[in-house]
Amino acid sequence: MTEYDYFYTALQTCGVFLLSLSQAGMRWAGGFLLPASLCLDVISTENTAFAIVFWVCALAFAVITTALVHTARRWLR
Amino acid sequence: MKSFAVILLAYAGAALLSYGVAGVLPASPVTAVLAGVFVALAGWPLLAMLGFARVRTGFRAAMTQVHDMAGIFTGWLIYVITLSGTLSVFRPEISLWARPELRAGAVDPVAATSAAFGWLSQHAPHASAWYITPARARAPFSWAAWDENGVFIQRALDPITGAPDTIRDTLGGDFFYRFHFELQLPYPWGRLIAAIAALALVFVLLTGIVAHRRIFLDLFTFxxxxxxxxxxxxxxxxxxxxxxxxxxxxxxxxxxxxxxxxPWAALAHYPDAAAFESALAPSLSSPEATGTAATLAPIGPVLAEAAERLKTEGMNQIYVYNPSDKAATIVVLGDNNDRIAFGTHVLRFEGKTGKLLSDTHEERPVVTAFAVLYGLHVAHFAPLATRWLYFGSGVLLLIVTGSGLRLWLRRRLRRGDSVRLVLLERINVGVVAGAPVAFAAFFLANHLLPVTLANRAEREIQVVFAVWFLLLLLALTLPARKGWQILAVLGAAEAIGISVLSAPWGERVECGVSLVSLCLAACCIQAFRSMRRVHDGV
Structure with a gap:
């Protein structure tokens, strides 16, 4: 993985997290970041197919991370 | 009974559909048959869903019932297949860990394969075929399979000498790989059961989507x-x-x-499934032996030419048909290092002269689609990060199946105990907790059994099934909660044992196996502690 890949994965995780929030603006931002991370990944990669498979698999872990963040927030409250 | 009829009728409908599509589609026979197969595989679960919606009231209610009804046996099957499949993602790495005599690093696949050919020519000249997987950085040994007096033999061969004597006899990661689709059962039963389990999983996932309709909320709720x-x-x-x-x-x-x-779509154009498979990959076909003895041409130039032609793809496998016959043929299969689709680039050489007979690259669209689907499943293309994501997603599927099995049992037990349910709950402990503990025993047996033990690879597998059988018996005799606790402790002890046996942690695979087993040990200890807390009423 290059540093760009880490950046796109971080972007993807941010996108999923914003999508999970209740404010409409945040959701729109998340909705924008998610496809943006995919587009950037596809544009910068040498192999589009590999990038898409990686993005789909990484999405699951972005969702799990987000759920864990929400769980931690609920505990802290 | 009604549900069984729906499933059978849906299968009959999908079979008819596949036969019809294969017969009617205006395309080449292979294309039409593959299209028919795809339609049937997607059609069976969908037709079953429609059938269940018809015999039960309301689509969503029907799907919820069917999702719940999928049953404990299907769940167990999917669980063990998923567990072995998840481990198979790191098949070469486990194989390397299981052979500490070898060290990871750059190997020359051409030189290693030449050495393997040299050893096989002396020790298995009369086999009907040799199947060789060349050495590579992830698995720096040649993996060879051949038949001897009707017995199928598989051995790792040293990349320098080509002999198996310096490497311990073990299946390594190949045990999990083969268990994943053969379930250690004779052909074709294991594969048939695995195929049905895969379609059952498609069906359960589709009905699950309908049943848990609050998908967006479920994403972030724990x-x-x-x-x-x-x-x-x-x-x-x-x-x-x-x-x-x-x-x-x-x-x-x-x-x-x-x-x-x-197999029904194939019957629209071919007499049987074997004839279709020959038509699907004609370049892999084996020629008839002539009965006249001959020696193989020097293999070095053949492999050098193959490596040159498969520059970006890499070599996946080498088949040598009739190695000591005049009709000897060497087939080199390309890998898919540079794309998702499984390698369909095939080179055929005449064994006696080493002359290139054909260089074929699959271009039929439906066959390419099949290669993409197969390539996605086996993930040969995947770099390290993607392999970890595959592994993690496999673990998530284990969580889904394991928690689904628990929910299935608890829901029924809440309505009242019965001998059958109590037994099922105990067997569930033996399967869900017993399978990983038994698989962990494979790793321990690999490092603890004497290296010179006769039939060592078989003994390792016997250890796995003996441990699993004993754990099932133990789980049957104890209350489920006690069974979970004991198996969690056993799992933690085994995982720590694997971590210790990975010493001196100088290689990446040793560190990787050690870290994963320590994580597993931590999960087991955490599970044990939380079960104790609940039991003590804390």
Missing amino acids: RPKKGQRSWLDAHNLAGVAALPFHLTIAFTGAVTLASLVM
């Missing part, structure tokens, strides 16, 4: 320490998060074994 609610949250969260992966892996798994479970 409420810990709330009993059944937490289990359902974990089931939904893990299921929804990796849903695209789960659907893909289940469907592609069914596709890889499609000829067994849906």
Whole structure:
């Protein structure tokens, strides 16, 4: 993985997290970041197919991370 | 009874559909048959869903019932297949860990394969074929398979000498790989059961999507320490998060074994499934032996030419048909290092002269689609980060299946105990906790059995099944909660043992196996502690 890949994965995780929030603006931002991370990944990669498979698999872990963040927030409250 | 009839009728409908599509589609026979197979594989679960909606009231209510009804036996089957498949993602790494005599690093696949040819020419000249997987950085040894007096033999061969004597006799990661689709059962039963399990998983996932319709909310909801609610949250969260992966892996798994479970489309154009498979990959066909003895041409130039022609793809496998016959043929299969589609670039050489007979590259669109689906399942293309994501997604599927099995049992036990349910709950402990503990015993046996033990690879497998059998017996005799606790402790002890046996942790695989087993040990200890807390009423 290059540093760009880490950046796109971080972007993807941010996108999923914003999508999970209740404010409409945040959701729109998340909705924008998610496809943006995919587009950037596809544009910068040498192999589009590999990038898409990686993005789909990484999405699951972005969702799990987000759920864990929400769980931690609920505990802290 | 009604449900069984719906499933059978849906199968009959899908079979008819596949036969019809293959017969009617105006395309070449191979294309039409493959299209028919794809239609049948997608059609069976969909037709079953429609059938269940017809015999039960309301589509969503019907899907919820059917999802719940999928049953404990299907769940166990999917669980053990998923567990072995998840481990198979790191098949070469496990194989390397299982052979500490070898060290990871750059190897010359051409030189290693030449050495393997030299050893096989002396020790297995009369085999009907040799199947060799060349050495590579991830698995720096040649993996050879051949038949001897009707017995199929598999051995790792030293990359320098070509002999197996310096390497311990073990299946390594290949045990999990083969168990994943053969379940240690004779052909074709294991593969048939695995194919049905894959389609059952597609069906369960599709009905699950309808049943858990609050998909967006389920994505981010996990409420810990709330009993059944937490289990359902974990089931939904893990299921929804990796849903695209789960659907893909289940469907592609069914596709890889499609000829067994849906052979009907092939009958529209071919006398049997074997004739279709020959037409699907004619460049892999084996010529008839002539009975006249001959020696193979020097293999070095053949492999050098193959390596040159397969520059970006790499070599996946080498088949040598009739190695000591005049009709000897060397077939070199390309790998898919540079794309997702499984390697379909095939080179054929005349064994006696080493002359290139053909250089074929698959271009039929439907066959390429099949290669993409197969390539997605086996993930040869995947770089390290993607392999870890495959592994993690497999773990998520284990969580979905394990929590689903628990929910299935608890829901029924809440309505009242019966001998059958109590037995099922105990067997569930033996399967869900027993399978990983038994698989961990494979790693321990690999490092603890004497290196010179006769039939060592078989003994390792016997250890796995003996341990599993004993754990099932233990689980049957104890209350389920006690069984979970004991197996969690055993799992933690084994995982720590594996970590210790990985010493001196100088290689990346040793560190990797050690870290994963330490994580597993931590999970087992945490599970044990939380079960104790609940039991003590804390």
